[in-house]
Amino acid sequence: MPRDNITDVLSAPARLYHPGGSALPNDSILSRDDAQALIERIKQFSRADAVEVQIFGGYATNVRFADNQMSTAGGVGDFQVGVQSYFGAKHAVVTTNELTDEALRRAVEKSETLARLAPDDPESMPQLPPQQYQPVEAYFPSVADMSAEARARIALTALEPCRSAGDLTAAGFLQNNAFFTAFGSSTGLFAYHRGTSSNYTVTVRTTDGTGSGWGGAEHNDAGQVDFAAVSRRAIEKARASQKPVAIEPGRYTVIMEPQAVGDLCQLIGFYADARATDEGRSPFVKQGGGTKVGEKIVDERINLYADPFDPMVRAQPFDGDGLPLGRQEFVRNGVLETLYYSRFWAKKKGVQPTGAPTSFLMRGGSASVEDMIKSTPRGILVTRLWYLREVDPRTILYTGLTRDGTFLIENGKVSRAVKNFRFNDSPLFMLNNLETLGRPERLAGTEAGGAVVVPAIKVRDFNFTSLSDAI
């Protein structure tokens, strides 16, 4: 970019929505009507055969603390406009975060220039006609309006008890997000969603270096998060996990708290792609060709689904193509119900596209973690997992480690803290070895991200392959 573009921006007229010049709290969240007006304005600049516009705005605030003191804290407002122009089978995307007419016109023109030069995309799909969306109420002022001092006081729910204990150090993070997203195209399609989320996680370590515990919670409504309880849980886990002993790696009955279940089971969704399966490169390929749709792939008590309307999720009810999302079962009673179909692949195969889910849920049972422990003669209790990475895409075999509270269960009781394990196992193998389902919880984020609601589970023969000295 030539340097004078910056001066163009600086000398441009006042911004569309902030004549006062402030881009701070809530200025980045457009109402439905304002978002639609902005999309219409951008569409007027278009000379392409078709155009899609996606806009996103958000204001995110955070507080971070570590080593029993505050580290960084901030507030960030941003806005992004993405324009995708189409000429026949050619298309290209340009994004900008500038909202002057001049900058928007430039972005549209640039996407048109790039699209004209791009090779044909034989999989380019026509724009969707206008769709009906059922709105999701996900925006809560408890998050959007929380003050900087209120955020710092949440940090104190961990810092104060750890400082006064003398043998504990706390590290944690509170992130509040308020955002909106809107999508529109030249067919008149328009989709809008806005939401908030408050996410709080704490790790407490004992100063002798032998114990570490974790707690976390997330909700769209900060009023539904018990921040002090999260801090207390991390402290209790830290104390209970002190001075772990080494026990032999091998296959164990394992009770996984929901955080660990989410990290592993969410992976199944990432591999459930119809096209990759039809092409012979997914875990759901049948020997000799074809797919495992209709076959039992895991224990019959397992149900995996997406549902943006679930009150524990409140996720965006449309995907990046503007397809409405509803409740969709991927695994029902252990049977693979469907794979993910993009619009292109669905058309090619003569089926309905599924839309790209914005949530992942696993139906639970009624057992508490305590119930599961009571019924276990010998097993391992896992608080959370860490650094999950694919080892073999043919089986969803992943490796990773336990972290922040791993315990031995003997004769129905937690008997002692044990050293962390590395595992090499697949969620498909694991869900075939199911013993008990617990109660579903909204997770405070997984390694892969997204809105995830899963229960604790108890499984047989989970494969721990080595010990780790990490605390």
Next chain:
Amino acid sequence: MTTRRDFLKTGSVAAGAVALSSSLPGALHGTEAMVPRVRHVATAPEMDAVVKELLMEALNAAKLAGASYADARIGRYLQNFVVTREQQIINVVDTDSIGIGVRALVDGTWGFAASRDLTKAGVAAAAREAAAIAKANGVARDRRITLAPAPAVPNASWKNAYEIDPWTIPVEEKADLLIRSNAAGLKAANVKYVFSALFFRKQERNYANTDGSVIAQTIVQTAIQQQFTAVSPDFSDFQNRGNTIQPVGRGWEWVLQKQLAENAVAWGEEASAKLKAKPVEVGRYDLVLHPSHLWLTIHESIAHPTELDRAMGYEANYAGTSFVAPPADFLGKFTYGPAFMNVQGDRSQPGALATVGYDDEGVAPDEFLIVKEGKVNDYQTTREQASWLDWWYKSQGKAVRSHGCSYADNWSSVQFQRMPNVSLMPGEKEQSYEDLIAATDRGIAIVGDGSFSIDQQRYNAQFGGQLFYEIRGGKIVGMLKDVAYQIRTPEFWNSMDMIGGKQSYEVWGSFFDGKGQPGQVNAVSHGSVPARFRNVNVINTGRTA
């Protein structure tokens, strides 16, 4: 599900948490002579007067609001992706983001605010917000933050090693190159699918602080992502070959040098050969690790644990802590590896990803040995952290100064300690990867990075790779598959008994290294020589679904 076509995110299709890269040992040398015609001679930037005025406005507003120190960054962050599969385009994406980030220190506590509003009123509002957040945090303050001194740099400019700005290359030229390369890869037996992408970043960074520094820098980075997939005719197996080329701090000239269409035939054949490779027998083997593989082991087991903020518990709630802690127990004392092992931190190697003229606190980075003759010698630091080690630097007769490792991945992100280039330095004896294989009786040679996972203190790690070769009697006798090795970091590095010389040194790296909350991405390079490790535990990762 990963296959969603969220059109603004197309560029992340192959962007896992860390890593790209690798190539044929033979293809790694000697292409420097292929300098393309120069279309545009890139020069170091001069800071725009209006930008400078806005930076000063922000700093003044922060000071008036009570900041004892503040810095401001106005940056323009551009990305360009061209994504293809087989013989077709998937998408073309161009992103552009501009704004200001202000950091203010008030009564020893940080506050940060960022805004895309580049008016005088807008940048002043962001500065006041940063100071207000810092003040509000006073209720939870324990110790005051102090900064190590750094000389003011009043009028500096710098650019990295790129020669041809990728934004001057038409999209059809980029797409055509990928599609020709894909076609070459598809010629190999059983290779049915090829994914490829070009990913360019350009950062125009303008920086000023209340110490008097004013710095303009332009940085261009280039990544070439490829995956060749071979599917067995009876659908019983599929194998991928990826991470073929390292990402770099260079421009379009790098893409031309790598000769994608010419080299893709071999990459496709490697994917195909993996279908016929022999499953590894579990056991202990001597490993000969190529630089295209070893860079990632260095990254995970040396570079991350010697980040000083991590060692002091600042990343405990996310990325974890470090076994190389507390520093007083390790500096000058702990034996990381053999006496010929030297590991350097720097931001100066031309074309490396972490290379800059000045960091995001206005510090000119220096070169420093993290491991010196096998012993822990230093940590990666920022101005806030350097004074934590003042006792050590004084005992060594060194100045207490930041190593220049402060970095923010965007104008909207707060700067913190990020990894410089961390490299395993060459040995004195001039020996090659092939020499190491010839000296090995029973072992496995590994090329390219694959699966990787390490615990939150960086002890227990497991690594896969791209290509595995069985070594018998000093010779490669065939290809293996389903190989992963498990290590405990100190034992692993102390089992290293041979390393290559200067001629065998190569720089690889990652375009996507994650750290921090909220998460930020850093691009970092790791130079390495090939090295041999004795008696390492190898597992077989193959199962049937």
